[in-house]
Amino acid sequence: MQTQKNEFILQAWYEKNGLIKYTAHRDVINVFYISLIRAKLPLCYTEGFNRIPRLSFSPALSLGISSKCEFVNIYLNKRVEADGELLKRFNDAFPPGIIFNRLEYVETDINKTVEKIKAFEYRCEIEADCSLMEEIGEEIKQKIAAIGSAEKVMVNYNDRVRDIRPYIDGCEFFSASGRAGFTVKTLLIAGSSIKPQLVMNYIMEKYKEKAMYCVSIQKEKIIYKSQ
Amino acid sequence: MKNTGGIIINKFEYILQNVSKPQQYIGCEYGLKRMETDAPENKNAVKVLLSFPDTYEIGMSNFAVKILFEIMESIDGVICDRAFLPEDDCAALMKKIDYPLHSLNxxxxxxxxxxIGVTLEYELNYSNxxxxxxxxxxxxxxxDRKETDPVVIAGGSACVNPEPMADFIDVFFIGDGEEAAAEICAVLKExxxxxxxxGERIKALSRLRGAYVPAYYEPVYGEPGVQAGIKKIQDGAPERIKVRTIKDLDSAFHPVKLIVPNFETVFNRGVVEIARGCKNACxxxxxxxIYRPYRERSVENIKSIxxxxxxxxxxxxxxxxxxxATDHGGLKEIINYTLGLNxxxxxxxxxxFSVSLPSQRISTFSVELAGQLSKNKKSGLTFAPEAGSQRMRDVINKNVSEQDLYTTAEAAVASGYRLIKLxxxxxxxxxxxxxxxxxxxIISRVAAIAREKKTRGFSMNVTFSTFVPKPHTPFQWARQASREEVVRKQELIREQLKKYREICLKFTRYSVTELESAFARGSRKLxxxxxxxxxxxxxxxxxxxxxxxxxxxxxxEKNGMKLADYATREIKPGDYLPWSxxxxxxxxxxxxxxxxxxxKERATPACDPGRCKRCGIC
Structure with a gap:
């Protein structure tokens, strides 16, 4: 847990809940810088003119997605007990919606943690007018079922058509209490994955322009290669 | 929320998912009090909304909003929140799905x-x-407002001429707002x-110092469109509105909690107001x-803040x-303290820790200070000589000499600066x-100084704004130059400096200043x-x-005026001024x-607060 440079790597696991999910990842990084200073941690800083706290983040979470399982490696120049008191210090120092639930010291950089990840599981829910849900429910179900057997799933992304099928490890429809949606597992291949919104856009393609609906996407868990 | 017969569609989330930069609409910042607004104990709480007529990025950088919010949020029985303007895409969607403006938190x-409190600091925000x-x-x-509508209150520096906004604001509060904020809340609570x-609430507010209720007065017009006076139509309304002034800035409230935005705003940093007013009488x-007299906060107080x-x-x-900022007697000590806080x-x-100064005097002291502020990186230095000739600097009372500028430029170049902004x-x-x-x-001479010193990679950015006559200044009677005049003047300068590749010239757009000028000195007719x-x-x-x-x-034109004529009109001394x-x-x-x-091209010495009695403030 202590690196050769006399640094301690504290891995902090957190949830990103509520409206703060609409804060982009690059802004979240800045939120971490100032919040960790507020938490009065013995931070290590980067070298150079614009010195900033040394942090390494888990793969970026897309804008508008909440998560139960984000993590960040924080480099400290002094060991601080990773106990409940420190966890409280973290939660008091961060804006509402970023909630820490686990702190632990690790010995290796963040890439070693990321290398162990096979996929992310998301829960994607559609909130719409009841009549719309009735109209589209069955169609969504069929479209989701078809993804499993499809060779390609072509979507528009950044003005180009892209096949996202290689990244989809499974997609299942659910419907409960008048809500409908799907869970999708997106594979992490060579350090990159796809935004779950792309799957949502593919499924809702027909309704995107003509219906008023909301989506709620949450990263539920990380699936490791060893699982 | 829209109940559509089973599933509730959250209109707010719908908007967030369909607009650009949704983070500006969510609040969720660190440093906010979280009250249960629906709790029984808050049933009778007074709800005050502080708004800034621009986007979050700009509004959250406004110091007045920070002061007022922190004061009001701390008052028992007051629920205080903020609102800013949404971008066009969001505003259009809000209208389309019938979702009104909500408070942020x-x-x-x-x-x-x-x-609803509105900050008026710039005339071009009036339409906002x-x-x-x-x-x-x-x-x-x-x-046209209903009994249940909020009382719309305005404050801010532009309120020193409230008339162009008179039809839209219920009560103006003119002057320093720290004490007024608490008094307004007390009246609203009571x-x-x-x-x-x-109507009675507005009347109660009107009794506070600095309050102006436009509905209690009626403008009197002489020649078509020209205001000749104002008539009081409400008993008890004051003859004139006395601007509120905090006498002792050192004991005045200064915000220290500050809400921390979750993304980059114009000024996302700690702001400390070290002084209010200015000794120099440009x-x-x-x-x-309007911010006279010049008042400083003590060094010890600033350190504590x-x-x-x-x-x-x-x-x-x-x-x-x-x-x-460079006029503050303890500036060096404050900077040393801040930089050494670690x-x-x-x-x-x-x-x-780092420190920045919004304005710097033309002096070698400023160069020395700048060096102290950025030990490793010499980005650029900014100075405002404002006028080119000594004659004009005497006209505008800008007490710097040409030699001051050259000496400062030499010091800057010698200290390693590669960019000077004028x-x-x-x-x-x-x-x-x-x-x-x-x-x-003189612009070319500054460039020559760098050339003589063989300063590699040196450049200059020179910005030319257009003069706008403002109320309560000695130039309030002066006319603004016409579009044709300004364009010709800009061309003249451009022609003179076109051969200098290291000098980048920037001219502000005349249209913006034309509108600013019209509203700055406008009457209620606007x-x-x-x-x-x-x-x-x-x-x-x-x-x-x-x-x-x-x-x-x-x-x-629809209102019987010509914008260009209105902006460039000269007012004769003795004529009625709408802001009088x-x-x-x-x-x-x-x-x-x-x-x-x-x-007469005669300069006036800088203010010596407490000693000189020239303007009548001290």
């Missing part, structure tokens, strides 16, 4: 507040105020408790006159705010072409033009690419004397 519809009220679903004109009607500068802001927010970058104790260790103003009263040629000459322009799509006029000048021209209802405390004759001094 508690998501309460703006129309459900007891009072109408946009804000419109999005909130509140009648634009005071006379009137809510007593069940006063909306005759074009409104702030230099910096420490508290750091501990509360985590900000390590501080701006020492003042109209002329040695001040365990809680500061490791943090890297600010000038054109179209000033009594300006001649010779003054502009002088301006070009309310009609403003309303028509807004209905014709004018908003965000301060944003160069969004200003719809043709629509503004039409709106002026506002009493800043400056003797009536002083501004006229200063105007005469300008005409």
């Amino acid at each position: 508690y998501r309460i519809p703006a129309a459900e507040f007891d009072a 105020v109408l946009h804000l009220l419109d999005l909130a679903g509140i009648a634009l004109e005071s006379k 009137s809510k408790k007593s069940g006063l009607s909306r 005759r074009f500068c409104q702030a230099g006159f 910096i420490k508290k802001i750091f501990l509360n927010t985590g900000y390590t970058e501080f701006t020492l705010s003042s109209l002329s 040695e001040a104790g365990e809680e500061f260790r490791g943090a890297l 600010y000038f103003m054109i179209g000033l009263p009594f300006e001649t072409d010779e003054d502009l040629l002088e301006m070009a000459r 309310c009609g033009a403003l309303l028509d322009a807004y209905k014709d799509g004018c908003r965000f006029d301060a944003w160069d690419d969004r200003l719809k000048l043709e629509n503004w021209r039409s709106a002026f 209802l506002v009493d800043t405390g400056i003797d009536a004759g002083f501004l006229e004397e200063e105007f005469e001094s300008a005409e």
Whole structure:
């Protein structure tokens, strides 16, 4: 847990809940810088003119997605007990919606943690007018079922058509209490994955322009290669 | 929320998922009090919404909003929240799905507040105020508001001429707001408790010092369109509105908790107001006159504020705010203290502190200070000589000499600076072409200094703004130069400096200053033009690419005025001034004397607060 440079790597696991999910990842990084200073941690800083706290983040979470399982490696120049008191210090120092639930010291950089990840599981829910849900429910179900057997799933992304099928490890429809949606597992291949919104856009393609609906996407868990 | 027969569609989330930069609409910042607004104990709480008529990025950087919010949020029985203007895509979607403007933190519809405070700091934000009220679903004109509508209160430096906004604001508060904020809340609380009607609430507010209720006065017009006076139509309303002034700045409230935005705003850092007012009496500068007298915070108080802001927010970058920061007697000590804070104790260790100054005097002291502020990186230095010739600097009372500028430039170049930014103003009263040629000459001389010193990679950015005559200044009677004159002057300068590749010239757009000039010295007659322009799509006029000048021209014409003529009109001394209802405390004759001094190219010494009695403030 202590690196050769006399640094301690504290891995902090957190949830990103509520409206703060609409804060982009690059802004979240800045939120971490100032919040960790507020938490009065013995931070290590980067070298150079614009010195900033040394942090390494888990793969970026897309804008508008909440998560139960984000993590960040924080480099400290002094060991601080990773106990409940420190966890409280973290939660008091961060804006509402970023909630820490686990702190632990690790010995290796963040890439070693990321290398162990096979996929992310998301829960994607559609909130719409009841009549719309009735109209589209069955169609969504069929479209989701078809993804499993499809060779390609072509979507528009950044003005180009892209096949996202290689990244989809499974997609299942659910419907409960008048809500409908799907869970999708997106594979992490060579350090990159796809935004779950792309799957949502593919499924809702027909309704995107003509219906008023909301989506709620949450990263539920990380699936490791060893699982 | 829209109940659609089973599933509830969250309109707010729908908007967030369909607009750009949704983070500006969510609140969720660190440093906010979280009250249960629905709790029984808050049933009778007074709800105050502080709004800024621009986007979050700009509004959250406004110091007045920070002061007022922290004061009001701390008062028992007050629920205080903020609102800013949404971008066009969001505003259009809000209208489309019938979702009114809500407050940022508690998501309460703006129309459900007891009072809405609007900061008026810039004339080109006036149409945005109408946009804000419109999005909130509140009648634009005071006379059309319902009993249940919030009281619309305005404050801020532009209120020293409230008349162009008179039809839209229920109560103006003119002057320093720290004490007024608490008094306003007390009146609102009491009137809510007593069940006063909306009109009675406004009347209760009108009794506070600095309050101006436009509905209690009626303008009197002489020649067509020219205001000749104002008539009081409400018993008990004051003859003149005395501007509120905090006498002892050191004991005045300073915000230290500060809400920390979750993304980059214009100024996302700790701001410490080290002084208010300005000792220098530049005759074009409104702030230099309306914020008199010059008041400083003590060094010890400033140090304590910096420490508290750091501990509360985590900000390590501080701006020492003042109209002329280098005039503060303890500036060096404050900077040294801030930069050395990381040695001040365990809680500061490791943090890297930095300081920035919004304005710097033309002096070698400024170069020395700048070096102290940025030990490793020499980015650039900014100075504002304002005028080119000594004659013109005497006219505007800018007490710097040409030699000061050269000595400062030499020191900057010798200290390793590769960029010098200069600010000038054109179209000033009594300006001649010779003054502009002088301006070009001194700009080229500064470039020559760098060349003589063989400064590699040296460049200069020179910005030329256009003079706008402002109320309560000695130049309030002066006319603004016409578009043709300004364009010709700009060309003259451009021609003189075109051969210098290292000098980059930037001229402000005349259309923006034309509108600013019209509203800065406008009468109540402009309310009609403003309303028509807004209905014709004018908003965000301060944003160069969004200003719809043709629509503004039409709106002026529709109301019997010509925008260009109104902006460039000269007012004769002795003519009625629409803003003369506002009493800043400056003797009536002083501004006229200063105007005469300008005409005679005579400089006036800087203020010596407490000792000199020239303007009547001290």
